[in-house]
Amino acid sequence: MLRYEDLVGVFGPTLIEPGIAWYFDMETSRTCEGDEQSWPEANAFREDGFIQTYDYYLFERVERHSEEAAKTMMENVRREVAGCKPRDPDSSKGMEVFASDLAGDESLLVGRTGDLTSRWLFVRQGELVAQVGIKGIDPAEDQRIAERTAARLCASIDAAC
Template sequence: MPDSLFTDLLRDTEQLRWDPTDQVRKRGRRRTRRTRIAALAGVVAMVVVVTGAVALAGGRDGAPTPIMPATGSPTPTPAPSATPNPQASPAPSTTPVAPPSSPPSTSGRPPTGSTNPAIPAAAMLRLSDLPAGFTMTEGDVDGDWSLESVSIYCRDAPSWTSRGALTQRTVSFDSPTDSVIQRVVRYSGGNAARAMDGVRAAFTDCVPHRESSSLSVLADGLGAGDESLLVGSDIEGVRSRWLVVRQGDLVAQVTLDMDTTPAEARQRARPVAQRLCAGTDAC
């Protein structure tokens, strides 16, 4: 006797009309295609949201980062064995060891050959080194005040001033009746001594374009620093004086009054040399 389940199934399906096989296959392919399209649309929407958030976080001009397709599943890292090996030596300690601390510096001046060529403020003249009534200003000073400015009046302009120069610092002092400008330059190697020789050569060998102009070394060896000079120029009736002092790898040039004598320059050179010791260990 037929099973009741099959009898019920035959009764329910006896009047059904079955579609041809090719139509059933087409409907199946359409359903599969719609499923894939829906899934792709969801991925695209997620990419738009993520890249939009990245653009907002990076600013109005932020460009979305392209998402590269995966090239394969990541390889799992094997877990280490939990069974201890009695023959193995103990693992070294992973506690970091702090490097030995350097001894504290006992001086504010950089050592010879230091990687930091900066010139400290203590190496410059201060208000206490000048008569009362001056004010001080830090920073470069415009105008034709330096030794280099007079080289244009020579037929053969020297180029000694910038050879081996690493860095410089400038300070100016002003009073109602006077002005003093100091520039200190740090040189590499033996270029500081060569710069001093260049000053001597420029103010001794200069051949002016006009006979009414002249450059000269007014005093050499003022008893301050490693070397010290007083040089002057007379350019068509306009006189200028400079004090030049070297201490180690530092060379200072200081503008002086146009009537400064060698004796007065000697007095002015001493505080300049003493201040330079704060910027070099050559003292």
């Protein structure tokens, strides 16, 4: 899991309560028509986060899967974004991949089309997948957050990454 020292200069020390989170599939269900994805169930997970205000926070959920299921989860994110048809084409936007290959075995930075204020970073390292919800943070921090997330995942599986 990310630690405060990974985010010095981005956040104050106030921790968000576990379970108070903003998940990718929650947002896609509000943004996109019908969610047909079957998401792999995690063998285990942890979540935590940092909050400055309700418009400025980061949360993280790390899930352990089989390595094949972790790869499937990343592919599901790609498919969900690519297949997003806005619920209301006149007033809502779809989803897009802002960046990939930022860190880890695989990574994706995704969000609503053209809206960098709210985005999700997915980082896979082996059988672990971290979903990092980012809101209000300068997009210039995304690379650093991805690298620190991948480093924490590597440390937790004792892998030379």
